[in-house]
Amino acid sequence: MKIAVYGQYYKDNTEDIIHKMITVFERFNPEVTFESKFYNVLNEHNLLNKAFDTYTTHEELDSGYNLLICIGGDGTMLRAATYVRNKGIPILGINAGRLGFLATVQQENIETLLPLIFEHKYKVSPRSLLTLDYDGKAEELNELDYALNEVTVSRKDTTSMITIETRLNGDYLNAYWADGLIISTPTGSTGYSLSCGGPILMPEVNSFVITPIAPHNLNARPLVIQDDTEIELIVSSRENQHLISLDSRIITVETGTVLRLKKAPFKINLVEFPQEKFLVTLRKKLLWGEDKRN
Ligand SMILES: NC(=O)c1ccc[n+]([C@@H]2O[C@H](COP(=O)([O-])OP(=O)(O)OC[C@H]3O[C@@H](n4cnc5c(N)ncnc54)[C@H](O)[C@@H]3O)[C@@H](O)[C@H]2O)c1
Ligand SMILES: Nc1ncnc2c1ncn2[C@@H]1O[C@H](COP(=O)(O)OP(=O)(O)OP(=O)(O)O)[C@@H](O)[C@H]1O
Structure with missing residues (x-):
């Protein structure tokens, strides 16, 4: 062995x-x-x-x-x-x-x-894992563009909220007005997503969870989606940049970048x-x- x-x-x-x-x-x-x-x-x-x-x-x-x-x-x-x-x-x-x-x-x-x-x-x-793709992807992500827990978008250098326009398989879901948005795998559902009020998923279910971080749309709630869904996020903010984290790794991207997330092939x-x-x-x-x- x-x-x-x-x-x-x-x-x-x-x-x-x-x-x-x-x-x-x-x-x-x-x-x-x-x-x-x-x-x-x-x-x-x-x-x-x-x-x-x-x-x-x-x-x-x-x-x-x-x-x-x-x-x-x-x-x-x-x-x-x-x-x-x-x-x-x-x-x-x-x-x-x-x-x-x-x-x-x-x-x-x-x-x-x-x-x-x-x-x-x-x-x-x-x-299951999530992968992230966007045009002009940061070099550090080309090698390692997946997350076992979650992908999070969040504000950078500002106390004001960001708006996260979200589409599922091309269909408009919502514009979250919040500190950020977590897209969590079942494994990650007991991590950051749980702290933001997300549900716990059994580890092997075929789902992801979309959990807003401190949303000011008070009726926005965590949403469980099928894990074959393609998720598109576009952040707008007072700042020119925002953060994306994949588990413990963090990068900065330009506001307005079209972020595409989906289940990893492994x-x-x-x-x-x-x-x-x-x-x-x-x-x-x-x-x-x-x-x-x-
Ligand atoms: N407010 C929060 O709860 C919060 C904030 C940021 C990150 N996190 C979590 O921390 C992870 C990164 O870990 P780190 O060590 O770099 O940060 P860290 O040192 O801040 O540790 C985060 C805590 O989250 C726990 N954790 C991580 N993954 C978990 C999981 N799948 N189920 C249950 N608990 C889990 C860890 O045991 C640790 O106590 C992220 O993927 C995210 O899930 C949580
Ligand atoms: N090889 C090791 N030997 C002894 N202690 C360790 C070792 N690895 C980690 N630790 C202890 O665990 C702490 C946390 O480790 P790590 O960063 O892997 O986990 P974490 O994300 O903080 O999650 P957790 O809440 O599970 O500890 C370290 O600061 C250290 O005290």
Whole structure:
């Protein structure tokens, strides 16, 4: 089995996580490759007992890998997805962060859950993504023009609201008068969209959500649409520019640019164990289970 490991930070709990992971590797003997910067940090702290191969760019990972283990929080998971891209490599997240909604394996469960990978006792949850296109697309987007959570348009250098003219498959929907607009995937529905009053979608439904950020059209509400819809957005503003974010990445575009969004032609596969299914995560991490009446 070929496994890639990805992480961004070294913190107090990294040692314990790496130790537990390596102990499992020693039992099953996979071929393991570490992301080079993370590898160097781990070596600086003497956390690895032998040398491993490393990778630096996404090109060095191919679909021959059976798994990418991501050590971190949700931000690190989103970044890990930029290495996997369309290669179909399942991503398993070990939560070293705070919420870890996408990184479902908790530190204390590494030794029980990680072996299940080698015993093929896991499921893969395919997650849809959004792609963004527009004429004269920024260079940084040509390479990486998709989002696992959401694409957001928002105001820049102004306190005044922006207007977001929105069309679905060419049909006029609305001109949102708001701080911004979120187009969220099912995966992203528990992120920014949720904070703005959007609904939670089950991870594998064929839908996206359009959620306005602080709309001044008081009757504008989050809208669930089919995920084969082509979405067109045009922002107008007092400023000449506005922001677009794709997950954690942000760029600036000229106001009036016609933005075209649609479902990406590939999915990101997240590893799911029976013990850590989405509904369990909802109850645990969004604290639904904390209501004492349950
Ligand atoms: N007001 C908000 O809720 C808000 C604002 C901006 C961005 N975000 C989210 O943060 C993401 C980027 O992450 P970052 O680490 O760069 O920013 P960050 O450091 O501000 O972290 C954002 C928080 O959102 C959580 N989160 C991210 N994706 C999630 C998901 N799919 N389900 C549940 N929770 C999720 C993370 O656990 C973290 O606690 C964006 O894609 C967006 O969804 C949320
Ligand atoms: N490899 C790691 N080892 C130890 N701690 C880590 C590691 N990666 C991340 N963390 C901790 O998690 C924090 C958040 O990580 P990250 O940016 O990946 O997630 P996030 O988007 O903030 O989401 P979350 O709420 O899930 O933490 C970091 O500041 C750090 O404290």
